Amino acid sequence: MFYDKNKIGESIKIQRIARGWTQNQLSERSGIGLRSIQRIENGEVNARSYTLTKLQEELDIRFDETHALVINQEPDFTIQSIFSNRTQKILMSYSTGFIIAIVSGIFLVRSATFPETNFELFALVCSLISVYSAILLYIWRKSK
Incomplete structure (x- = not known):
């Protein structure tokens, strides 16, 4: 040999x-x-x-x-995935933001009476930003 x-x-x-x-x-x-x-x-x-x-x-x-x-190690399927962990997080971040924007846009277009005032629209935008921020925090803080 x-x-x-x-x-x-x-x-x-x-x-x-x-x-x-x-x-x-x-x-x-x-x-x-x-x-x-x-x-x-x-x-x-x-x-x-x-x-x-x-x-x-x-x-x-x-x-x-x-x-x-x-x-020799036990197979780690998270490492062997097609995308890297960072790439997955980026894709999840963008797709989550896109989904939130589409759903809220559909809600606004389909609602005949909402928002009645600028304050209601402001409250909706602040709520969406808070929800999106919480989701991003979860995605990026999740263990590697």
Whole structure:
């Protein structure tokens, strides 16, 4: 099996350090000799498949075809969506404002007697702004 031993070694070292483990702790946890781990991390050897598999399992990582590190995680469907979270929030903000404008416009056009005074129209506009602001606050404060 051919792979870039320097990339693999560096990735293993980075993940080990990120977990706060020493090489000795990784050796004990994985059952791989300390000297083997040192040589793999330094890019001195091409590790056997079994050794790499044990280290990947212990560090909960894997490598793709380009030998780039892929950290194993539970799938996060919010991240994998078509749009980013920010894009979704922007679209929801605009569509909510558009819907409020259309519904209030229809109400005003269909109502024969409303608004009778400028104050009633002002109160309606203030109410719509308050409702829209509350909706925007909910959309943008919602957890990421």
